[in-house]
Amino acid sequence: MPQKRLSIVDIANQLNISKTTVSFILNGRAQEKRISAELVERVLKLVKEVGYKPNSLAKSLRTGKSNIIGLMVEDISNPFFSSIARLIEDRAYENGYKIIYCSTYNNTEKTKDLIGMFRDRHVDGYIIAPPEGIEDDVSDLLKDNLPVVLFDRYLPLVDTDYIIVNNLFSAYNATQHLIGQGYKNIALLTFFSNQSQMQDRAKGYKMALKENNLKPILKELTFNQNPKYLVEPITSFLRKRKDIDAIIFGTNHIGTCGLKVINNLGISIPSDLAVVSFDDSDVYELHSPPITAISQPTEEIANNVITTLLSKLNPAAENVKTHAITLHTELAIRGSSKK
Amino acid sequence: MPQKRLSIVDIANQLNISKTTVSFILNGRAQEKRISAELVERVLKLVKEVGYKPNSLAKSLRTGKSNIIGLMVEDISNPFFSSIARLIEDRAYENGYKIIYCSTYNNTEKTKDLIGMFRDRHVDGYIIAPPEGIEDDVSDLLKDNLPVVLFDRYLPLVDTDYIIVNNLFSAYNATQHLIGQGYKNIALLTFFSNQSQMQDRAKGYKMALKENNLKPILKELTFNQNPKYLVEPITSFLRKRKDIDAIIFGTNHIGTCGLKVINNLGISIPSDLAVVSFDDSDVYELHSPPITAISQPTEEIANNVITTLLSKLNPAAENVKTHAITLHTELAIRGSSKK
DNA sequence: TAAAATTGAACAATCGATTGTGTAAATAGG
DNA sequence: CCTATTTACACAATCGATTGTTCAATTTTA
Numbered sequence: 001m002p003q004k005r006l007s008i009v010d011i012a013n014q015l016n017i018s019k020t021t022v023s024f025i026l027n028g029r030a031q032e033k034r035i036s037a038e039l040v041e042r043v044l045k046l047v048k049e050v051g052y053k054p055n056s057l058a059k060s061l062r063t064g065k066s067n068i069i070g071l072m073v074e075d076i077s078n079p080f081f082s083s084i085a086r087l088i089e090d091r092a093y094e095n096g097y098k099i100i101y102c103s104t105y106n107n108t109e110k111t112k113d114l115i116g117m118f119r120d121r122h123v124d125g126y127i128i129a130p131p132e133g134i135e136d137d138v139s140d141l142l143k144d145n146l147p148v149v150l151f152d153r154y155l156p157l158v159d160t161d162y163i164i165v166n167n168l169f170s171a172y173n174a175t176q177h178l179i180g181q182g183y184k185n186i187a188l189l190t191f192f193s194n195q196s197q198m199q200d201r202a203k204g205y206k207m208a209l210k211e212n213n214l215k216p217i218l219k220e221l222t223f224n225q226n227p228k229y230l231v232e233p234i235t236s237f238l239r240k241r242k243d244i245d246a247i248i249f250g251t252n253h254i255g256t257c258g259l260k261v262i263n264n265l266g267i268s269i270p271s272d273l274a275v276v277s278f279d280d281s282d283v284y285e286l287h288s289p290p291i292t293a294i295s296q297p298t299e300e301i302a303n304n305v306i307t308t309l310l311s312k313l314n315p316a317a318e319n320v321k322t323h324a325i326t327l328h329t330e331l332a333i334r335g336s337s338k339k
Numbered sequence: 340m341p342q343k344r345l346s347i348v349d350i351a352n353q354l355n356i357s358k359t360t361v362s363f364i365l366n367g368r369a370q371e372k373r374i375s376a377e378l379v380e381r382v383l384k385l386v387k388e389v390g391y392k393p394n395s396l397a398k399s400l401r402t403g404k405s406n407i408i409g410l411m412v413e414d415i416s417n418p419f420f421s422s423i424a425r426l427i428e429d430r431a432y433e434n435g436y437k438i439i440y441c442s443t444y445n446n447t448e449k450t451k452d453l454i455g456m457f458r459d460r461h462v463d464g465y466i467i468a469p470p471e472g473i474e475d476d477v478s479d480l481l482k483d484n485l486p487v488v489l490f491d492r493y494l495p496l497v498d499t500d501y502i503i504v505n506n507l508f509s510a511y512n513a514t515q516h517l518i519g520q521g522y523k524n525i526a527l528l529t530f531f532s533n534q535s536q537m538q539d540r541a542k543g544y545k546m547a548l549k550e551n552n553l554k555p556i557l558k559e560l561t562f563n564q565n566p567k568y569l570v571e572p573i574t575s576f577l578r579k580r581k582d583i584d585a586i587i588f589g590t591n592h593i594g595t596c597g598l599k600v601i602n603n604l605g606i607s608i609p610s611d612l613a614v615v616s617f618d619d620s621d622v623y624e625l626h627s628p629p630i631t632a633i634s635q636p637t638e639e640i641a642n643n644v645i646t647t648l649l650s651k652l653n654p655a656a657e658n659v660k661t662h663a664i665t666l667h668t669e670l671a672i673r674g675s676s677k678k
Numbered sequence: 679t680a681a682a683a684t685t686g687a688a689c690a691a692t693c694g695a696t697t698g699t700g701t702a703a704a705t706a707g708g
Numbered sequence: 709c710c711t712a713t714t715t716a717c718a719c720a721a722t723c724g725a726t727t728g729t730t731c732a733a734t735t736t737t738a
Contacts, residue, residue: 017718
């Protein structure tokens with residue numbers, strides 16, 4: 001028989017006092033409310049004895065705070081996002097917050113729905129890796145004074161806090177690295193996207209090429225988290241463009257698929273094709289030869305994200321100014337150069 | 340200015356009717372409650388117009404249902420778990436449920452805490468990859484009629500639904516595969532754990548060896564999700580045991596670390612050492628040479644887990660019997676054999 | 679046409695907390 | 709000794725829903 005959960009009234013009744021008093025005691029307002037030390041002790045003792053836990057739903061309903069943070073990533077099964085999610089989760093729990101997460105798959109409509117669900121649930125704060133087209137929804141959140149921190153990309157038209165990396169320079173730098181090694185026909189394989197990070201990566205890539213009078217070879221794929229929809233277009237691209245001698249993958253997901261294709265086609269790295277990818281991963285480190293990658297500081301990103309959000313959740317900090325933090329990546333150079 | 344959210348009373352007032360009526364209409368009980376079609380229409384129209392959304396906290400408080408499922412995995416940044424989490428998440432959303440997830444890191448105390456938090460939040464159902472020592476907590480959940488589905492491992496002493504794979508046979512089979520290729524000194528590198536899946540893997544491994552009159556070489560590591568605490572013990576193990584000619588990694592996490600060590604030490608696969616790992620991953624597929632892996636049917640696992648849980652959440656199905664589903668793995672054989 | 683049945687909707691309790699206001703008893707002040 | 713404070717709590721409203729019960733108005737029945 002499911003023993004009914006105790007409520008604050010049960011505690012109050014058992015001690016013949018008012019639930020008001022119990023509430024004050026449990027919320028550490030005993031001193032302020034001049035409740036005798038003796039009574040405080042009796043209450044705490046009983047609470048511990050019977051294992052009473054306040055109903056957080058009721059609490060949230062009354063206070064308007066849920067102690068939940070909504071986390072929206074592109075795809076939780078992507079190692080880049082899942083490792084950040086884990087770090088954020090840890091810090092959140094440490095600070096008494098729980099995480100509700102979900103994957104947007106870069107789908108605008110789904111994301112709008114999800115933001116709606118989070119609002120329903122009265123989450124206290126939002127951490128979002130935003131897809132395109134949700135400017136209005138985010139603005140609405142801000143209008144209602146709900147803390148929002150974006151990461152990985154940002155919405156140029158919305159004044160929010162965000163944590164990103166210097167994508168433009170990172171791409172520029174990686175491209176220069178390849179150029180420095182003597183590669184001339186360097187392709188960028190990326191997703192078609194107006195998201196800031198993708199745009200910046202493409203920009204940095206193009207700038208480096210322009211500086212060296214090389215011409216860009218840009219291949220944009222339709223976003224899809226399912227590898228099977230990426231393998232085919234990548235294959236036909238690599239088959240067609242035999243002229244390219246180096247390739248930059250725009251994300252770790254593209255990179256992993258790209259490597260599979262390269263292996264399938266029997267292309268050898270780096271003699272046939274040099275490879276650099278955005279986002280580091282075990283796959284690159286363990287690949288033979290190991291793959292040079294633009295490594296994002298996931299730990300730092302996660303820490304900055306959650307620190308920023310917690311500071312905005314802290315009522316003490318009334319007018320925290322908008323933070324835009326740009327972190328630096330590291331080009332993890334691996335393998336030997338071609339020439 | 341944060342426009343206050345509308346409540347059901349606001350809707351009722353604007354139409355000069357009672358909130359009771361609004362509630363009935365919104366819950367599709369208009370017919371049953373004999374509310375005129377005309378009024379129903381007016382209410383729905385206004386609700387849509389002003390974008391009213393019921394407060395789900397209040398609803399949960401009243402009904403006792405939260406429409407939230409608690410998902411506890413070992414480590415959300417582990418691709419095995421994150422890919423399952425994603426699939427579960429998708430199916431849950433489709434069915435009107437949201438997911439709160441967290442990572443247990445196989446820590447008993449943390450897990451107990453987390454279960455407590457989930458209970459606080461009145462989650463409707465629990466999906467757990469259980470660490471050791473939480474038998475009592477899970478029993479308590481069951482006693483209170485809360486649906487629980489375990490996966491990846493189970494608790495032999497607790498009668499719950501669970502979804503696992505045939506770990507014993509999978510390990511047996513993988514070991515036989517190595518033996519069939521002529522390897523004699525086959526090590527199993529695994530975590531020290533009483534969890535069912537780890538026990539079964541070790542058992543299957545030992546049975547295969549015994550059958551062939553070979554002796555087991557078992558190395559048990561202390562569980563740790565941080566690679567740096569695994570690299571060192573694996574390194575010294577491989578340095579010491581030059582005699583082993585094949586190794587089975589007990590999890591993908593160990594496998595990834597193991598491969599790093601193997602690369603560092605300059606051991607070549609499979610001439611110096613043949614490798615098979617539990618849990619498939621991109622790392623194994625892309626490694627040179629590709630690594631044979633025991634591939635778990637993540638999609639099937641996720642589907643069975645969520646289907647089982649949803650059926651228990653469905654009040655129609657009063658006495659659903661306990662399900663214990665054992666799925667089959669596939670040995671993805673890769674690379675060439677040694678001899 | 680009066681009583682019975684049905685229709686259409688409202689009242690008020692409830693879920694389990696928080697919190698502004700109130701008040702009896704104890705203590706202090708003059 | 710009588711009044712003013714202070715101490716130590718309790719009452720009751722509130723958060724935003726759901727739901728068992730009630731009830732007036734209308735329609736049907738006899």
